[in-house]
Amino acid sequence: MRITCPLCGARDRREFTYYGASVYADRPAEGAAPEVWDDYLHLRDNPAGEITDLWYHELGCSAWIEVTRNTVTHAISATRLLADRATPTKKGARS
Amino acid sequence: MASLIEKSACDGLLPRVAGGTVLSELPAARVTSVAPFAGKTRALGAALKEMGLGWPKPGEAVGTEGASILWSGRDQAFLIGADPAPLSGLAALSDQGDGWARMQLKGPEAEAALARLVPLDLRLSEFGIGQVARSGLNHMMMLIARTSETGFDIMVFRSMAASAVHEIGTALDAVAARGRLTS
């Protein structure tokens, strides 16, 4: 398996550490309800198809990367730096 | 007062020769990690220009006589062989010169030996002179730079110097043995 690091280019998967679905980057706001934390920490979709997950280029440039890939074909359709996404909305924020 | 004796990272381990290829320790040099402070990227680039260098793009080294700056990761580069004082206030600077074993692998079998350890495409067409990469030397974090057609500079953590020398040495011996097959 090879992953294209937005900084380093296509690299062997040995250089990366897998970290699960990318929703983990969308941290609930301070004071969010326990259900929100439970969802954030423990509940994940398990799609047969496209999924976006987090990889750390540990034996590389130390970038966290969002990888969009297909769990059926294993095709990787996109990668981008986690730091490059727009500031996420805080789930469960109490206004 | 007595003074403390310096010991290099590869003290007693190198050089190592197999066939025409040599693994040796690079001369001691000042190494400073440079990470541009927010909003200072341009000023940092200018300061580096003053030093005859420049901010390297990912995977690149910028070099001048005696000094060089190697891209070393996300928003980070290693300044080698130069005083970082002119960059003060423009970037986070951190001494790294003692933290790394810096080696040179040079010779006709350098690329073949590294192909035993490094999951990188090191063909000259893909990884040319002046290019650098962060990758793994087997399980070890590594910064590698191509310095000539047959030469690479390799940096691994100082504490792993013995393991790195062992691994590269084993690979060199195996490649040299293949060479004896046809000759």
Add this chain to the structure above:
Amino acid sequence: MRIAGKGLVDRNTPVGFRFDGKDYTGFQGDTLASALLASGVRVFGRSFKYHRPRGVMTAGSEEPCALVTIGRGAAQVPNVRATVQEIHAALDARGQNAWPSVNVDLMAMNDLFSPFFSAGFYYKTFMWPRKFWESLYEPAIRRAAGLGALSRKHNEDHYEKAYAFCDLLVVGSGPAGLMAALAAGRAGADVILAEEDHVMGGRLLAEMQEVAGQPGADWAAGVLAELATMPNVRLMTRTSITGAYDGGTFGALERVGLHLARPPMDLPQECFWRIVAKRAILATGAHERPIAFPNNDRPGVMMAGAVRAYLNRFGVAPGQTVAVFGNNDDAHRTVRDLKAAGVKVSALIDVREEATAPDGATLHAGAQVVDTVGRKGLREVVIADRSGQITRIPCDCLAISGGWNPALHLACHMNGRPVWREEIAAFVPQPGMVPGLAVAGAANGTFSTQACLAEGLEAAKAALSELGRKAKAVDLPQAEDGAYRLRAFWEVRGGKHRAWLDFSNDVTTKDVRLAAQENYRSVEHMKRYTTQGMAPDQGKNSNVAALAVLADATGRGIPETGITTFRPPYVPISVAALGAGGQGAGFAPQRFTTSHQASVERGAPMVEAGLWYRPSYFPRPGDQSWLDACNREVGFVRDRVGVCDVSTLGKIDIQGADAGRFLDLVYTNTFSTLKPGRVRYGLMLREDGMVMDDGTTACLAEGHYLMTTTTAAAGQVMRHLDFVAQAHCPAWDVHMISATEQWAQFAVAGPLARELLNTLLEEPVDGDTVPFLGVAPVRVMGVAGRLFRISFSGELGYEIAVPARYGAALYRDLVARAENLGGGAYGMEALNVLRIEKGFITHAEIHGRVTAFDIGLQGMVSAKKDCIGKGASTRPGLSGPEREQMVGLKPVPGSKSIGAGAHLFDEGAEPVRVNDQGYVTSVCWSPTLNSHLGLGFLINGRARIGTRVRLVDHLRKTDVICEVVHPVFFDPEGGRARG
């Protein structure tokens, strides 16, 4: 028997070797199989279950029968295919699965009991009593069944793994592969041409065919000579591509030194390659398939294509008198080649009534082979014609051809499903089954040489165009272009005797029908019930025929029945090759501190701490045990001064305008208020509320911090900090880099610590210049360093850091000065005692399932700010009296020693799981308090301080009453450290 003047082996270079204890001679270029066949050897081994004599079936890596063991002792390698192994002067091979020898095998009595050994027999028979299965039945069955055995000795041989990259990988060097490599090579692409045989050319070496007006082997040699001159082409012989993986990655096994009598020193036996190719062309040819007929497993029954390979390539006639049995024109080609070489052909049996006889051969059109005769080697075959008329035909070799199955395995490794092509009665790959991989030639179901050449060329042109390269002109040579005609024919029905499908695993047509009868109708179920296709050849010779029998038994067509999943590896791979470099020092990098040599010189046993090596204790003459050393070293620190290398703790340099704010987010407590020159203890949680790590962070200057992590968690913390920075606050000005390796850092602890340091610091320090939890730049013997006033021992303590190049010298100096003061070096054992006495936690306590509340540090979770883990740690169940809370445990006086891992129970309760009240994480003998001490977690523990619990360790047979105490056993006010 060698045929004069035939073959490509080097008749001028004889090569001696040993098989089953006897000396033989072959020629350079021979495989073990060809050389033994030339010497008249017929029995190569015994079969898996029934111990039937087995000869050679094929001439390639798919060989199911001729499996041998090579070498002796630790270097012994079982299940080597004799058809692949080249002969050399040091070759010492033995047949397998026979005792005492392949010719006289006493275990062959299994064959007499064969009615009992059909599919599923074990499951049905040895069901009861259930406990006997593991202890009695299975070991006995395993001894009698099986193939080669491992030596059970440590393998000292050298193996290797390597990476390679190319534009185009061509798999197979037959006509299609050679044309593809030639076209791509001429166009300047980086090409790897991989061939599992030791000579390139594929079937061109085995057939009497012309290409471009010259013998096929000569044409191949010409192409190879041109490829060899191209610097952009890498020719890899003896290299099997074993698997196709994601992203254009292919596994490959190269046999590097297995064919050499005296390999050069350091040469690996095998190399496992990971080849990354932008494009790949699969030109792996096809496997000829047997026909199932009664007693079709006798030595001498061989594939027709293999007979031609031995004849044409090796100059070996596999028999004196050969009969040929088939359903297609390749059977006829075999007769022609044999007759042309002067080998006697006793009959051609073609199941097709319309077949016409080749010149001068006796043809039995529409007939079938219904039995064979000859226990240790074929003597005659029994055939029945259309009317049932029986004829006996003498022969010591029967060449069979049931048609060809494309070798499409690699194309299916990413779960693509092949499609059935009726006119060739075979599965063929579909386009796009592996991204970037095209299939050409016989692997694609294209069987004429001319069409194979053309497909190889076309596949290369297509790949070049996808790679953005222009193809140079390559002429398509002329070659044989005959049609491939066959009538699908899988098994001879109605015989009394067993008809083999899987020769390796002893699976017969009867077993497959039994599986169907017992409702294992799915091909995957049938496979597992019968073990069909699960032998070293992975069903290459038999799977399609087996599913044809299953289709027939279940009244379905072959496409509806489907084929089992193809999985890597394509050929067996030695585990030694997969794990190459991982033995001994190669298993993991070793990390050595700058004081390593000094510790070793003092006789310290070095223990692993993660990848690091640290001294356990420093023995001295007269010590009765390690405990004497440990007690002494604890005494150094409590009474005088001790020195310990703490460089292994993770150090992370954190800078930037938002660095303080960032630390507030990752630590439970506040760091943005920390002043330059000060140090603070911090607690770090995971987002799920569990403790991740702890350590001190120093503020070196405004916006510049140095974080310390535990040795064990340094990597995890760095990853975590990078995540938090990049995911949650990418716009903040914060920059991190590991500084662990930059600094050699030594703890100097004990009442005399300051006295010691002031003998070597250029500017002496006192309690004001570097107060408790302070940090200051210092100069030590001309070197700029840092001095931290922190303590993991509870004593007056400093940690002094210098650039790592001075570490070795400073350590020796510090230890010498400590010894002058009546102290000395201390190791991990003493360090552990010192911290347990003080109730300081390590990852024994913060093991991933404890919260800040559990360790009594809930007060460190700041109410004024958010932090990672805060949200989750307030969830119900993560605090409260039902939690196991950290306590100290002190055995009642006179008790035996206690051990970590023991469990806690109420004093009167039975020590069983349901009564469990907690567990012990750390223990020591405290010379300071003259007692065993333990740290552990006890339900509602803090409220139970002052009560007693029962500590039981069922493994070490410990049963001790302990007093529950506050976890800080020694100097609870902390006055000693503040000094």
